Amino acid sequence: MRTDVLVVGGGGREHALISGLKRSAGIGRVFCAPGNAGIGKDAILVPIKADDLTGLADFAEREGIGLTVVGPEAPLVAGVADVFRGRGLTVFGPSADGALLEGSKAFAKEVMASAGIPTGEAAAFTDYGSARAHLEEHGAPVVVKADGLAAGKGVTVASTIDEADAALRECFLDRRFGDAGRTVLLEERLLGEELSLLAIVSDDWVLPLAAAQDYKRIHDGDKGPNTGGMGCYSPVPSVHSHDYEEIVDLAIRRTVEELSRRGTSFRGVLYAGIILTESGPKVLEFNCRFGDPETQVLIPRLRSDLLEILLAAARGEELPASAEWTPGPCVGVVMASDGYPESSSNGDVIRGLEAASALEGVEVFHSGTAQNREGELVTAGGRVLTVSAVGASFGEARKRVYSGVGLISFDGAQHRTDIGHRAQIAEQIRE
Ligand code: GLY
Numbered sequence: 001m002r003t004d005v006l007v008v009g010g011g012g013r014e015h016a017l018i019s020g021l022k023r024s025a026g027i028g029r030v031f032c033a034p035g036n037a038g039i040g041k042d043a044i045l046v047p048i049k050a051d052d053l054t055g056l057a058d059f060a061e062r063e064g065i066g067l068t069v070v071g072p073e074a075p076l077v078a079g080v081a082d083v084f085r086g087r088g089l090t091v092f093g094p095s096a097d098g099a100l101l102e103g104s105k106a107f108a109k110e111v112m113a114s115a116g117i118p119t120g121e122a123a124a125f126t127d128y129g130s131a132r133a134h135l136e137e138h139g140a141p142v143v144v145k146a147d148g149l150a151a152g153k154g155v156t157v158a159s160t161i162d163e164a165d166a167a168l169r170e171c172f173l174d175r176r177f178g179d180a181g182r183t184v185l186l187e188e189r190l191l192g193e194e195l196s197l198l199a200i201v202s203d204d205w206v207l208p209l210a211a212a213q214d215y216k217r218i219h220d221g222d223k224g225p226n227t228g229g230m231g232c233y234s235p236v237p238s239v240h241s242h243d244y245e246e247i248v249d250l251a252i253r254r255t256v257e258e259l260s261r262r263g264t265s266f267r268g269v270l271y272a273g274i275i276l277t278e279s280g281p282k283v284l285e286f287n288c289r290f291g292d293p294e295t296q297v298l299i300p301r302l303r304s305d306l307l308e309i310l311l312a313a314a315r316g317e318e319l320p321a322s323a324e325w326t327p328g329p330c331v332g333v334v335m336a337s338d339g340y341p342e343s344s345s346n347g348d349v350i351r352g353l354e355a356a357s358a359l360e361g362v363e364v365f366h367s368g369t370a371q372n373r374e375g376e377l378v379t380a381g382g383r384v385l386t387v388s389a390v391g392a393s394f395g396e397a398r399k400r401v402y403s404g405v406g407l408i409s410f411d412g413a414q415h416r417t418d419i420g421h422r423a424q425i426a427e428q429i430r431e
Contacts, residue, residue, distance in 0.1 A: 002028030003307060006060055007043065008050050008080070009071025010036045012334075012367040012386040013292035017069060017306070018043050019363060020299040024307035028066070033059065037377055038366025038385075053080045060089050067092060067311050073289050074149060076268070077103035092314040094201075094268040094288050098259060101270070101286040105185050106147050108286045115258035117251060118282045122187035128172035134186055135164050143187040146171050148180030152228050157189060190275040190282055195236060196294045197244075198271045199252045202313035206256060208248045210301060210325050211236040212294040213423075218341060220418045227341040228383055231419030232293045233331045233394070234301060237426045239276075247274060247281050255286065267313050296365045296386040297330040331397040331420040332388040333405050337368065337379045338412025344382035347372065348411040353385075356404035361397070362389045364404065379410055394424035 003026055007014050014032060018039060021027055032039050033046040033056060048055045050072055057080075060068050068084060070076055070093035077099045084091035093099075101108045106124040111117075124147070125131035135142065144167035146154030154177050158164035164186070171181030196214050200207040212234040218224040239247075251272040259266055271287040271294075290298075299306070303324040312319055338345035350369065357364050365388065368381020387404040391397030398420050405415055 002026055003066035003311065004028040004031070004064060005307070006031045006033060006046070006056070006063075006065045006068045007071060008033055008056060008068060008075060010034050010039065010050070011071065011292055012365040012383065013290050013295040014071040015039045015042070015365040016296045016299040017071065017290065019365070020302055020306040021069075024305045026307055031063070031065070036366050036380070037369045037371045038364075050075050051078065053078060053083045056080065057083050057087055057089060060084065061087060066090060067307070067314055069093070069310055071289060073099065073102050073287060076288050077149060081268070090311070090314045092268055092310045094266045095264070097264045098266040098268070099288040101255070102288040103149060104147050105145050105285065106183055109185070111255060111258050112283060115254040117254050118280060120188040120190045120282060120284070122185045124183055124185050126183050128168055131168050131172070131184055131186060132165065135161055135168070138186070140164055141189045143189050144168060144171070145185040145187060146177045146181040147183035147185060148177070150177040150180045153177075154180060155226070190277050190284060192275045192277040193238065194284070195239060195247070195274040195276060195281075196232075196271065196291050197247060197251060197274055198269055198291060198294060198298070199248065200309055200313050200319060201252070201256055201266045201268060201270045202319050203265045203267065203316045204256065204260065205319040206248070206252055207309065207319040207321070207323060208244070208252065209298055209323065210234050211239050211244055212291070212297055214291065214294060215416060215419060218336075218414070220416050225341055227336070229291070229293045230334045230336070230416045231332055232297045233329060233420040233423055234294070234297045235325075235329060237423050250281065251283050265316065267316055292367075293332050293334055293386045296388050297332040300330045300363055300388050300390050301325045326390055328390055328392045329394050329397050329420070329423065330388055330390045331394065331401045332386045333401050333415050333419045334383050335385045335387065335405060335408060336383050336414045337381065337410070338414070340382035340414065344368070345412050346370075346378070346380050348379040350377045350379060350384070350408065350410045352407040352409055353377065356387060356407040359389070359400055359404050361391055361400045362387065362404040364408075384410070384413075394420050394427045398424055
């Protein structure tokens, strides 16, 4: 019997999930709500927004959906999985109490402290005066974080007290992030290589996914402002498998055990952002969902059956101890529109997608795309596409991905040219 699936969300992450699900032998119809123009070529689009929790559950019930996979964090934090489970529907994603790990950075810190998970020193404040006093006492550099969800914009890495003060004022006095900025964390700045560690969790079972590395800054050489992610690669050659197992224990298993002690069962993705500091790995933050663009490089490498894994986790059933991956790497390059990340440009015609997708090993995932009145594919947001390529080596994957990027054009397109470069150098040194 085939399983009909609903994927909630409309970005590159959801497009990659759909591509992975469609490779599964047991897949039936695939719906995406609300999706985007590119996803519409691979799934049936449903015009229901990701924050319409009841509308999504009504649809799943009406269509006999066997599995709903929730992409973005906001509906999970708002309790979409609770709504689904309350109606007897099978859903992949944690309940609101588990999603609070991403929904409240202060809560995540408290869980980490109870579970003995290494992380940066931090203090939480609910008013400007006490935060400012703490800032004067401890100085900069410091990281200022709005506690709640702020669409990826609530974190400032401040090099000076003035920068930190401006970020505090934005949260407390200008109320830029609304309720998400009612509580603010001042956190020690951690230095070191960053690692994205994603694991599928099914109550007490943990299935770690392959390591990935994300590039947050807009320009080559990690210059310029932070973005939602400009590219990614997997695996991460600088992390050896025994170290990785240790990090999974430290960051994921301890968290799942701590949540379980508190009576919270977690069924979904637990994603730890890790910094490999000189004094060992430390957890920077938790997310309660697949990463974007991490998913766009993990799914092309996954050889295990994605549908079976997600179904098992959604039902709280046993997971395999590990997944199967292509031995070669995957490199993903994000193409963003003019002005990103400060603004974005819509309506620019995108050309060259078919030629890029036809290249060996290359897949193109759509994030911000739409169709104009003439039926042309146009930009519709900041991050527009992720071009991903697998290869036998980082050298080959990078060659393929940048050939793909070179064939795609739209006015004002921006991308980084150094995605996976360090990994390629490491690979050449080993050869
Ligand atoms: N790649 C960062 C994120 O998904 O939050």
